[in-house]
Amino acid sequence: MSTLPPPFPTAGPPAPSADPVPVPDLDDLSFQPLVDAAKRALPGRAPAWTDHNVSDPGVTLLEACAARVDTLLYRVNRMTPRQRTALLRLMGVAPAPACPARLRLRVACDTSDSDLTVAAGTIAVSVRGPRVRFRTVAPLLIPAGQDEGTVEAVEVPESVREPLGVSDGTSGQRFPLTRRPWQPDAPAPHGPGPDTVTVRPPGEGATTWRPVPTFGGLPAGDKGYWWDEAAAEVAFGPLVPSGRQHGAIPPRGARIHATYQVCRGSSDALTAGEELEVPESTGLTVTVLETISTGLDAESWQQALDRTALDLVPPRRGVTARDYERIILRAVPMTGAEPEAARCRVVAERRPTRLEVPPALGDRRPAHVDACLLAACDPTVTVHYVGLEPTRLTFPAGEPVTGTAHEDDTPPEFVRLGGRLDAVVRTAQDRPRLWFSKNQCGWDGAQATPISAVFPSISRSPVDFTENVDAVSLLPGAAAGAYEFFFFKGERFCHLPVTVDDTTDPPTITPAGGAVVSLVAAGFPGLPSATQESVDAVVFHDGTGYVLKGAVTAPALWRPEGAPLQVSLVPRAVVDLRGPAVEETFTPTGPFLERVRDALEPVRLLGDRLCLGPPPYRRFGIEATIQPWADTAHDVRRAVETHLRRHFHPTVGGPQRQGWPWGRDVHAGDVYSALETLPQVRQTLTVALTGRDATSPVLVAVPDGGLPLLGAVQVTVQEQA
Known part of the structure; x- marks a missing residue:
């Protein structure tokens, strides 16, 4: 809390009416930091926007948005806990109580000649504090000749009797509980809330008051209370504006107590190997085999909001x-x-449908590379550089060339003098190469030039891509001579559309648009976290980017900023x-x-740009050999075909009968699983997937937002011998 200084100096102490007004510092995200953060994002988001002065209409719009957000933040943070609880109650949201832990126990006994049965509900108590009780959920039979068995056990909630307070004799009193009562989802003898609420007037005995679902229509002398689940409070009868009292009022000075069940939560979780004792039995040794669930702590109001889908309006x-x-x-x-x-799917990310990595980029390359050369168009050779030493591999599936590398693979003189090779690219296999070293780049046989002179637009980006880049890659565009240059550094990359004329000597590069800086994780969705920062090399082949980091090679598709959302209908x-x-x-x-x-x-x-159309379908066929029961071969064949066509149907198939899941591959195991539920089939012997899009006998790859289409079904019925 901070205070404002007096507006004017005074000779003496200020009058009581002139006391400074306290101004709470509710949030450090105020108007000016919001405006500054928006301006810092402009160079990467909109490089052409260069006027950031307050006179610019765009900056005025940013300031208006920041002022509105600042006002909303102030209003939200001024909300009291009582107001927040009332909103939760109106939305039907109640924070969940602490949930019980669940263990798998090993129960050992002295070897005996007869069977031993440990009854369900047997209590085992932890040895170390706090003492927590667990009960077995099923009977355990230890056969004769064996000395141990395993059984699951769940935490037994602890019964708590808590003093809530003393009544002041007024209507509508509320008494909060310090903890939230545990109530299982299964039907219980009472509703959610305390097991009992007692009221003890001065000099009298305690009486138990009953829970009521509402005070409406409750007589004034009826001893009932209402459990406010959202606020975890016990509420007594209110006095409505008409002057009518609903429900009884605890007398003045009466002491209020509540008894309820609570769980421990996630604190002091038991670990494997800890011992428990069984008070009601001798000769049993109980230890924790594994922890199935450590238990959950009670939710806060923020966690309840995060858990609940607040779909209050369409x-x-x-x-x-x-x-x-x-x-x-x-x-x-x-x-x-x-x-x-019938169905629709909106896909914002694009992921490669084929995850196979060419051997020249995967297991046959060096474990660590500093640069990788793969022609953007029609590649036949891959050259990996470790330091300045090249290694040649044929593309896409070849063996390392024995002996020394080709003399033509040697880096130019300015790279060797600098002692560092950052990247090398070329448009086609027989075209000149562009080498990058420190802050310079140069074509084969040409003089080195500062990177900032060849690519002036990237020098104005917030990240310096003109020196010591991690990798540079080249992606062919749709038009002849059109390419996308990618500069990678740290966790960010810069892509720049250019036109390359490789018929001149040396080739010329003409920018065809502005440079855009993005995060690697956002521009290449689906990459493993280990390959999202400081990559070793990045190359493109058939539109798929291969990110090399250490011994890992991860395929990914580039998603440009502003790429349309694919709407599949x-x-x-x-x-x-x-x-x-x-x-x-x-x-x-x-x-x-x-x-x-x-x-x-x-x-x-x-x-937002939307691209509407049908989903990418993947047609495939099924060949299956089955053994039937007593049905004729014709009937079995027809039943199997109908069942499979329904199972893989785009609108009524899938495990939930609501259509095959979007983007889910079809495996041969899916056919086995589907036929297991068919009563006419005794056994499925073989299954093979066929057709145009079946890349293997056991898998049909389905892209994001795509669906399979089942074509021919060939069923072979093998009679029993």
């Missing part, structure tokens, strides 16, 4: 990918009683399981796409 603005999906399913016009969109169609799935049946028509676009246009965020 979404009216597309912020996340899931928002767009809900809006499509709710807002698209209806056909009859069913929505036209599956229209509702008649479920026909009599033959192969027809892709046209699950492809949305032009008018349908227009209706979806009209529904999304008013709700999309400014800057």
Whole structure:
């Protein structure tokens, strides 16, 4: 808390009415830090925006947004706990109490000649403090001749009798509990809250008051209390504005007590090997085999909000990918009683569908490289550099060349003099190479030039990519001579569109756009955390980027900033399981796409671009050999085919019968699992996946936002010998 100084100096002490007003410092994220943070983000987000003065209209908009956020933060932080609890109660949100721990116990006994049964509910108590009781959840049978067995046990909640306070004789009194009572999800003899609440007036005995779901209609003398689960408080009858009392009032001076069950939470968790004692039995030795669950602590109000989906109103603005999906399913016009969109999926990230790494970039390369050379177009040779020493590998699957490397692979003189090779790129296998060393770069046979002179736009980025970069890579564009340069340094990278004319000597580079700086983790989603910072090398092949860091090679797809969200739509169609799935049946028509676009246009965020269309389908076939029960071969064959077509159907298939999961690969094991539930099949002998998109007999790779389509199904019925 801070105070304001007096507005004017005074000779004597200020008058009582002139006391300074306390101004709480509620949040350090105030107006000016918000504006400064937004301005710092502008060079990376919008490099063309160079005027950051207060007179710029864009800066005025930033300041208006910062002022609004500052006001909202102030109002939120001024909220009292009582107001916050009232809001939680209105939303039906109640923080969860501490949950019991669960253990797997090893129960040992003296070897005996008869079976020994340890009954369910047997109590075992921890030896060390605090003393926590566990009860077994099932009976344990230790057969004759054996000396031990295992059984699960759950923590027994502790009974607490807590004094809540003394009544002052007024209406609507509330008494909070220091801990939240534990109540299992299973039906219980009483509702959530304390087991008993007693009121002991002065000089009298204690009486037990009963819980009531509401005070409405409760007579004035009825001894009932209401449990406020959101605030964890015991509330007594209120006096309504009409002057009517609902429920009895504890007399003045009466002492209020509550008895309830609580769990320990995650503190002092038992570990494997600790001993427990069984008070009601002798000859048993109980130790902890493993901890299934250490128990959970009681939630705070913030944790309850994070856990609860606060979907109080239908979404009216597309912020996340899931928002767009809900809006499509709710807002698209209806056909009859069913929505036209059977399913939809909005994908914001692109991940490679094939995770195989070429041997020249994977297990056959050196364990650590300083640079990697792979031509952007039509590569045939990969050259890895450890220090300044090259190693040649044929691409994509070759063996290391024996003997010395080619003389042509040797770095130029300015690299050797600098003693450091940061990166090397080339447009095609037979074209000149561009070498990077410290703050210089140069083509084969040409004089070295400062990187800032060849790529002037990257020198204006917040990260210095003009010296000691980690890696440089080249990605071909759609047009002839168009490329994307990527400069990697630390956890960030800078991509710059350029035009390269490699017919001149030396080749010329012309920028074709502004440089954009992004995080490696954001620009290449799905990368392992170990490859998201200070990479060794990055190369592209067939649009897939391969990030090399130590002995790890991770494939990833580049997602440019502002890339459109892929909206995959599956229209509702008649479920026909009599033959192969027809892709046209699950492809949305032009008018349908227009209706979806009209529904999304008013709700999309400014800057979001949406690409609507059918999902990428992967067609495949199944060949299976089965053994039937007593049914005829024809009936079994038809039942198997129908069952598989339903299981892999885009709209009614999958484990939940709501359509095959988006982006989930199809494995041969899925066929085995599906046929296990078919009563006509006794045993599935062999399964093979076939078709255009089946890369192997056991796997069909499905991209993000994609679905499989089952084509031919060939079932071979093998009669029993």
